[in-house]
Amino acid sequence: MEIILNDTVDPKDLRNFRHQYEDQCGRGVPSEKAQFEYAICLVRSKPEMDVKHGIALLEDLCKRTHDSDTKRDCLYYLALGNTRIKFYEAALRYCDAFLKIEPQNHQVRDLQMHAKKKLRNEGLTGMAIVGGAALAIGGLIGMGVAMAKK
């Protein structure tokens, strides 16, 4: 799991995907594909600011997409991004939302186990911030449940 979490995007790739996304933004609403590609590069970027930007783009995409696979993948990368910036509680909520849809997914289970362990070891630092984030996430989890029932 550490390897996946420490695997960072090549800055050149990040730049390419950013150009693509920003080009589309300039012409109107960006395609889901461009937003997804840019966002998952951002959450794998080193600077925490990039990861947070990626998380925001994924949250937005998760809300606007009608494709259940895209939603599922967004939940995973939201969990991954939050784990990378040590927002373990938020990460675990996204893991839960995902596992409601696909209980056996080993990629998410591994991530969940990792985040749980980190949370235990590193304590509840950042609790206050996470408390606020939890409200926003509640909506997304509701959506996850709706998908699961479909």
Add this chain to the structure above:
Amino acid sequence: MAAGPYNYSYIFKYIIIGDMGVGKSCLLHQFTEKKFMADCPHTIGVEFGTRIIEVSGQKIKLQIWDTAGQERFRAVTRSYYRGAAGALMVYDITRRSTYNHLSSWLTDARNLTNPNTVIFLIGNKSDLEAQRDVTYEEAKQFADENGLIGDNVEDAFLDTAKRIYQNIQDGSLDLNAAESGVQHKPAQPRAALNNDQVPTDKGCQCATV
């Protein structure tokens, strides 16, 4: 030889590529955990696994990146090709479309890896012989036309490593080159491996089923 975490002399980076659902993740799990996963979900982005193998008495650690075959990951997973010493290219013998797409996977593999990268072609799900949709003969022909050779699925990981190791020994793979996909552990003396830069033909280093 040093004990502990460095009880291997080389690290080889592998990638597994091919259409979604052809069984890439199953191959990885089977190889790294020796168990078959009956119901594999689609990979999200990329999965990772390692295993230490032995080639000519040398312990080699394989670091394997298993990429998602779904189209929406195609662009972002391309970055994992860089610096791969070995690429396992997989299709499903019961689904012709996965075979037809091989040329596009091969193009990516050739363009994004170095000339020494060993490419191994795997026709997976050969247990489903009754549903076979791609004959052995045509796969063999595709392999020959592209200068590929090779044999069976079980040995894909090992045979690829043997080929890479052979390239190191005959000097055609320069370990100091960036993106060779091979790391030499410093604990081990270099054993005069890359002293003699014997010029070798830069033909395709491929293997197949």
